[in-house]
Amino acid sequence: MDALITPAIEHPVQELDTRTDTRDYLAHARRDAEAKGFADWLIVDIDAHHVESVSWAEITSYIEDPVVRHQAEMYQSERVGAPPYGLNGDLGLRYQDVGGRIPHQSSQREVVEEKDVHRDVVLTRRAMHGLAVDYMVIFPTPMLFLGMHPQTEMEVFLSRAYNRWLTERVLPGDPGMVTLVVLPFNTPDEALKMVEEFADVPSVIGFCVTSTRYKPVHSNEYMKLYRAIEESGKPIAFHAGYHWQDPSLATCNTFLGMHSLGFAWCNIVHMTNWILNGIPERFPKLKSMWVESGLSWVPFLMQRLDDQYLMRQSEAPLLKRMPSEYMADNCFYSCQPMEQSNMKALECTFEMINAKDQLLFSSDWPHFDFDTPNVIYDLPFLDEQSKRNILGLNAAKLFNLNVNGPK
Amino acid sequence: MQTYRIGLVSEFEDRTKKVFNLGESEVGVFRLGKRFYAWYNTCPHQGGPVCQGRMYPRVLENLDENKKSHGRLYDENDLNIVCPWHGLEFDVRTGKHPGNEGIALDPLPVQIDGGEIYVVVGE
Numbered sequence: 001m002d003a004l005i006t007p008a009i010e011h012p013v014q015e016l017d018t019r020t021d022t023r024d025y026l027a028h029a030r031r032d033a034e035a036k037g038f039a040d041w042l043i044v045d046i047d048a049h050h051v052e053s054v055s056w057a058e059i060t061s062y063i064e065d066p067v068v069r070h071q072a073e074m075y076q077s078e079r080v081g082a083p084p085y086g087l088n089g090d091l092g093l094r095y096q097d098v099g100g101r102i103p104h105q106s107s108q109r110e111v112v113e114e115k116d117v118h119r120d121v122v123l124t125r126r127a128m129h130g131l132a133v134d135y136m137v138i139f140p141t142p143m144l145f146l147g148m149h150p151q152t153e154m155e156v157f158l159s160r161a162y163n164r165w166l167t168e169r170v171l172p173g174d175p176g177m178v179t180l181v182v183l184p185f186n187t188p189d190e191a192l193k194m195v196e197e198f199a200d201v202p203s204v205i206g207f208c209v210t211s212t213r214y215k216p217v218h219s220n221e222y223m224k225l226y227r228a229i230e231e232s233g234k235p236i237a238f239h240a241g242y243h244w245q246d247p248s249l250a251t252c253n254t255f256l257g258m259h260s261l262g263f264a265w266c267n268i269v270h271m272t273n274w275i276l277n278g279i280p281e282r283f284p285k286l287k288s289m290w291v292e293s294g295l296s297w298v299p300f301l302m303q304r305l306d307d308q309y310l311m312r313q314s315e316a317p318l319l320k321r322m323p324s325e326y327m328a329d330n331c332f333y334s335c336q337p338m339e340q341s342n343m344k345a346l347e348c349t350f351e352m353i354n355a356k357d358q359l360l361f362s363s364d365w366p367h368f369d370f371d372t373p374n375v376i377y378d379l380p381f382l383d384e385q386s387k388r389n390i391l392g393l394n395a396a397k398l399f400n401l402n403v404n405g406p407k
Numbered sequence: 408m409q410t411y412r413i414g415l416v417s418e419f420e421d422r423t424k425k426v427f428n429l430g431e432s433e434v435g436v437f438r439l440g441k442r443f444y445a446w447y448n449t450c451p452h453q454g455g456p457v458c459q460g461r462m463y464p465r466v467l468e469n470l471d472e473n474k475k476s477h478g479r480l481y482d483e484n485d486l487n488i489v490c491p492w493h494g495l496e497f498d499v500r501t502g503k504h505p506g507n508e509g510i511a512l513d514p515l516p517v518q519i520d521g522g523e524i525y526v527v528v529g530e
Contacts, residue, residue, distance in 0.1 A: 005525065008411040011426040011433060011448075016459045016491040025491070028454050101461060101489040101496075368494060372453060 018107045022123060025104055026130025029372045033132035036377055042392035042403055043373055045133040047291050047334050047362035050120045052140040056084035062161035086154050089145040093244055095255040096368045105368040121173035127365050128176060131372055134405040138179050144241040147213025156184040163198060171203040175406035180208035180237050188221040192228055199232040205399040206234040211266035212241040218277035230286040235398060237289040240267045264297040271301060278318025280330040289332045296339045299352045302327050328354045334362035337369040347381045356386040360395050413524040422486055426458050429528050434515060437499045439486055445515040445526045446502055455492030463487050465505055
């Protein structure tokens with residue numbers, strides 16, 4: 001060995017686990033962001049999550065029905081070994097972390113010493129810093145199953161309680177944190193009331209339907225709701241989810257298989273009904289967003305619907321254009337989890353969905369298949385303006401956000 | 408090119424790792440049996456801190472002679488480092504993804520001299 005030997009310095013964070021600070025977890029993303037100059041880019045993450053069930057006792061205190069609220073209080077204070085009050089879902093079928101391989105998916109038990117804002121604000125700020133995000137749209141996590149709740153009134157109680165809690169207790173903590181109000185879609189009149197109640201709240205930039213549900217989106221019951229959302233000028237989002245109890249998906253024995261199909265399938269069904277029943281023709285200014293299904297399903301469905309539509313136009317008489325044209329011109333898509341194993345296919349997908357104008361960056365942090373802004377920035381077939389559009393400017397236009405970031 | 412003294416061989420137990428800052432580079436050093444391996448702490452998938460992940464034995468499907476499955480098994484002979492960002496696994500010996508050898512970690516040369524471990528950056 002020669003004399004020019006330098007002692008190695010041990011990294012201060014040897015292993016990332018469920019207690020690791022988000023800033024350490026995302027240190028590589030932050031380093032990349034600084035190297036690429038993201039401080040000069042507007043970056044809008046239109047789909048990130050917090051774990052609302054951690055704050056469930058706070059949320060259920062916002063339930064308006066006094067009897068249900070009291071039941072929730074008693075349940076939360078006395079019941080042992082039970083999931084959060086009133087929540088349906090998959091209980092223990094949560095294998096997203098692949099047996100501990102992806103710890104940040106399981107929990108964020110990091111130290112939070114700040115007391116001036118809600119803990120979720122601190123965690124979100126740390127993620128925004130790591131990902132160099134200016135605006136982050138916050139979605140719930142277990143509540144994504146609410147569309148399958150056997151008690152439709154509970155979907156109403158819980159979604160209203162959550163929306164009120166989020167907009168009153170959490171979002172005021174940071175001007176960069178915004179949300180799409182969760183709609184109790186199985187009760188259209190209540191969904192309409194939700195729009196009327198929250199449409200003018202500054203931190204509410206749109207409305208969200210959790211996509212795992214069986215009620216058809218073209219039902220006449222929804223026309224007043226769509227009219228109200230169109231008039232609000234804010235978009236409606238269909239946030240995908242999985243549902244392992246769906247009989248067809250129940251044949252999948254792995255989370256890998258079920259998750260791959262489930263997160264696309266619900267939006268494939270809703271998009272099919274949305275387009276073929278002419279919702280974009282009935283409400284031409286209503287903007288729809290299709291969230292967390294990735295992108296590869298879109299070219300598949302465009303081709304499938306176009307091919308069948310030409311043979312059976314009489315079944316979709318409201319359409320004046322090909323289904324794929326509505327999907328490219330009237331619909332917005334979030335990119336995550338963006339399929340990248342075939343770059344030619346991805347480039348073709350970007351062309352087909354008119355990505356430079358219709359695609360929106362989303363991270364899905366802190367979930368196991370999250371994306372960083374690099375997935376867009378590093379694409380070899382995009383020019384810089386397209387990258388800037390997708391990473392932030394498209395969202396700024398859609399949501400009427402400040403292109404210079406939050407004040 | 409810069410050589411870094413990592414430490415004594417005896418400071419690493421079998422099937423363990425440590426992560427180091429070597430100049431501007433982050434590097435994971437792994438011991439498996441009597442051999443040492445060094446990989447840059449950057450996942451080829453999305454740039455995640457792969458060497459700061461957990462290690463798992465490789466998982467195998469337990470098929471019998473009739474090709475019926477009897478679940479899965481750990482192969483204790485093969486140890487994988489798992490990127491904590493997205494779960495991509497890499498064989499500690501080869502640096503290759505067990506399902507796609509075209510996806511692999513970036514290696515660094517390791518030298519053992521006088522019971523001490525050295526890693527060369529920038530070779």
